[in-house]
Amino acid sequence: MLAFRADKTLLASRSENLLQRLLLIRADPYPTHFQVTRRSVLGGERHAVPKSSEKQSLQAMEYLMKRREFLTGASALVLFQSPRPVSAQTTIPDLLAPGPLPEKSFGNLDAPVTxxxxxxxxxxxxxxxxxxTWPxxxxxxxxxxxxxxxxxEFPFDPRxxxxxxxxxxAGDDKWYxxxxxLYRSQDRWARVSDPTTALKSVMGMTGMTGDAVETCLKDQSLLEKIxxxxxxxxxxxxxSTPSFFINGKMQKGALTLEKFSEIIDPLVAAAKKP
Incomplete structure (x- = not known):
């Protein structure tokens, strides 16, 4: 199980401004592919930004500089033990080991494919x-x-x-x-200039008040668990996201239903054999 260390004095002194820091950086403005390198930077991620133009390169540099400043000062900064090497064999028991928050899952616990x-x-x-695809x-x-x-959860940015x-x-009954x-209204809050107001508006559709939004986003413990x-x-x-583990084997990218079927159907058939 991952253990983490945090500067409790830093976290306590800055907890009241967590909302502002959390929403300081806009979501990645380069939507062609979301990816990070393996090495963490102060508990965050280094984004691999597409190279397309000098202007985008300058924008990317500014973005990453702001992100590093955010990560240096935010109470979201948590120092983790070094994760296992990517080359290590990932097993289903490893993947299913209990985490800091309850799993959000659908389907039969005894299904032949996870x-x-x-x-x-x-x-x-x-x-x-x-x-x-998911439906x-x-x-x-x-x-x-x-x-x-x-x-x-595998968030790539504060938003x-x-x-x-x-x-x-929102609670278990409203989580999904x-x-x-939030997915369907992504353009309304993920890359706008006033994310706090935007998120309050979106969350109003779930019945959450503006005060409840601010209270939630000041929950340092929840942020650390995510x-x-x-x-x-x-x-x-x-x-990179989305990434899927299908019976322990990683597949990257937004796979089509047909691609999922190519992988899932043989696993289901194999499970039926005596």
């Missing part, structure tokens, strides 16, 4: 998977008892962390509905 998704709420590819997977495999599907925190604060509305889930994912080799 899929674990690591996603970021500000990732356009994750949004596309959630809206276009079909749920209908074809989850609802029929063939697949257990687990969704895990994604904020969204995941709000989903957890909150995730759904960060720990992402750090554990990096320990399994996750460096």
């Amino acid at each position: 899929i674990i998704e690591y996603a970021s709420l500000t990732c356009p590819h994750c949004r596309a998977f959630h809206i276009d 079909a997977i749920k209908e074809k495999y989850v609802d029929t008892g063939k697949v257990r599907f687990i969704m895990r 994604a962390s904020a969204g995941f925190m709000l989903a957890r604060c 509905a909150t995730i759904d509305v 960060t720990a889930i992402a750090e554990a994912g990096k320990g399994f080799g996750v460096d």
